[in-house]
Amino acid sequence: MSTKFSPRTAGLIAADVAIVFIAIMLALYLRLGWEGTAYQIIENGALSKVTLAVVVCLVTIYLYDLYDYGVMHNRRELLFRLVQVTGIAWTILAILYYLVPPLMIGRGTLIYSVVLTLVLLLVWRTCIHYLTGHPDLGEKVLILGAGKAAVATANIVYTRRDAGYRIAGFVAVPGVENGDSPRSRAELGEAAILGNSDQLEKIVAERKIDRIVVALAQRRGNFPTESLLRMSLENSVDIEESASFYERVTGQVHLDMLRPSWLIFSGRERDTKLIVVIREIVNRSLALIGVVLSFPIAILTAIIIKLESAGPVFYKQQRVGRDGIVFELMKFRSMYQDAEADGMPVWASSDDDRITRFGRLIRKVRIDEIPQFWNILKGEMSFIGPRPERPHFVAELTEQIPFYGHRHLVAPGLTGWAQIKYPYGASVEDAREKLQYDLYYIKNQSLALDAIIIFETVKTVLFGKGGR
Numbered sequence: 001m002s003t004k005f006s007p008r009t010a011g012l013i014a015a016d017v018a019i020v021f022i023a024i025m026l027a028l029y030l031r032l033g034w035e036g037t038a039y040q041i042i043e044n045g046a047l048s049k050v051t052l053a054v055v056v057c058l059v060t061i062y063l064y065d066l067y068d069y070g071v072m073h074n075r076r077e078l079l080f081r082l083v084q085v086t087g088i089a090w091t092i093l094a095i096l097y098y099l100v101p102p103l104m105i106g107r108g109t110l111i112y113s114v115v116l117t118l119v120l121l122l123v124w125r126t127c128i129h130y131l132t133g134h135p136d137l138g139e140k141v142l143i144l145g146a147g148k149a150a151v152a153t154a155n156i157v158y159t160r161r162d163a164g165y166r167i168a169g170f171v172a173v174p175g176v177e178n179g180d181s182p183r184s185r186a187e188l189g190e191a192a193i194l195g196n197s198d199q200l201e202k203i204v205a206e207r208k209i210d211r212i213v214v215a216l217a218q219r220r221g222n223f224p225t226e227s228l229l230r231m232s233l234e235n236s237v238d239i240e241e242s243a244s245f246y247e248r249v250t251g252q253v254h255l256d257m258l259r260p261s262w263l264i265f266s267g268r269e270r271d272t273k274l275i276v277v278i279r280e281i282v283n284r285s286l287a288l289i290g291v292v293l294s295f296p297i298a299i300l301t302a303i304i305i306k307l308e309s310a311g312p313v314f315y316k317q318q319r320v321g322r323d324g325i326v327f328e329l330m331k332f333r334s335m336y337q338d339a340e341a342d343g344m345p346v347w348a349s350s351d352d353d354r355i356t357r358f359g360r361l362i363r364k365v366r367i368d369e370i371p372q373f374w375n376i377l378k379g380e381m382s383f384i385g386p387r388p389e390r391p392h393f394v395a396e397l398t399e400q401i402p403f404y405g406h407r408h409l410v411a412p413g414l415t416g417w418a419q420i421k422y423p424y425g426a427s428v429e430d431a432r433e434k435l436q437y438d439l440y441y442i443k444n445q446s447l448a449l450d451a452i453i454i455f456e457t458v459k460t461v462l463f464g465k466g467g468r
Contacts, residue, residue: 019355027112215242287376311337319388334359
């Protein structure tokens with residue numbers, strides 16, 4: 001899912017609202033005729049009831065990731081999910097109507113609404129899928145460079161066609177690739193090298209390029225500074241760094257494209273004292289509410305843990321927090337006692353035999369995380385931020401992965417951008433991938449992004465994704 005509320009997403013939501021509304025109005029007409037429909041709207045408060053139905057449908061569509069262009073890329077998956085969405089949304093409404101009859105919009109209207117909503121959504125989303133995935137439509141992108149960074153940039157466009165971009169080709173820059181020689185034709189994928197940097201303006205004009213993405217580690221020698229400057233001042237084409245383009249499309253920072261200067265001049269707004277205070281109040285207030293609401297579940301969990309296996313109910317473990325300060329993180333114990341009897345930390349795996357049967361369940365639905373409300377109340381963690389890691393792994397990963405220490409610039413979180421975008425990490429490569437999401441969050445941290453993460457976390461917990 002995109003981290004920004006883009007015009008494309010806003011358009012999809014607006015269209016879905018209109019479709020569900022039209023489907024219900026048509027259902028009313030088919031069931032009751034003009035006079036019956038008018039009566040329902042004027043005398044019986046049908047508009048408020050229609051609004052309820054629209055909200056239920058939109059929430060269900062969101063929960064099934066149908067505002068995520070990655071899902072829309074697969075037409076079969078798109079159609080399958082639309083059928084599920086329609087069925088679940090109207091089942092929820094049927095239950096609501098049964099429990100609270102005054103919410104019902106006319107007898108028999110529900111059946112007509114189900115069919116009409118499904119048909120209209122299928123037609124609309126299929127058309128959008130075709131248009132956004134059509135090779136002749138979308139913004140034409142020219143990649144300046146033909147090395148490793150250029151291939152990485154092109155690959156995200158090849159795999160995310162519904163993001164609205166098309167690779168027109170590559171422009172090689174002799175002598176500037178810094179040892180990263182131009183890739184082979186097979187590595188470049190569907191597009192080809194259209195020429196060298198001295199032909200850049202000609203290629204842009206002939207191919208009617210909309211955007212140039214600069215994918216070069218070095219900017220000297222034959223780097224076409226004058227051509228890029230002239231086109232930028234003329235405003236004839238958009239010009240963007242590959243790191244920024246990659247970040248915007250994927251919601252993560254690519255470590256191989258990342259340079260310190262890019263982070264330094266990223267433009268991240270400094271938090272004011274008021275924002276810091278508000279964030280602290282919100283974190284601790286939500287943690288207190290979480291403690292109260294989860295208390296019955298916590299008591300039941302503690303009892304089952306004690307009955308299933310020997311050992312304490314809580315598991316305490318050292319983790320690295322903000323500014324590298326080590327604190328003691330609390331969780332419900334999900335492994336057998338002395339799972340690391342030799343004292344050496346071990347990555348968890350998907351079929352880890354150290355996990356108890358009940359432990360596997362509470363990890364799946366995140367119940368084992370409930371005690372971390374206490375860490376938030378103490379100010380050691382926040383609700384949202386990078387997942388705190390163990391000191392042993394932090395030392396190891398800092399040596400192997402560039403910029404790893406930068407994830408400690410903010411407080412660790414119970415949930416975060418990396419947690420919702422990538423499954424549980426169990427290797428150095430997983431840690432590297434998650435770091436790219438953590439750096440994105442640190443660079444773009446805002447209340448709006450935090451809200452997106454909270455909504456996505458709820459969805460993740462409901463569908464039991466990512467736990468290990």
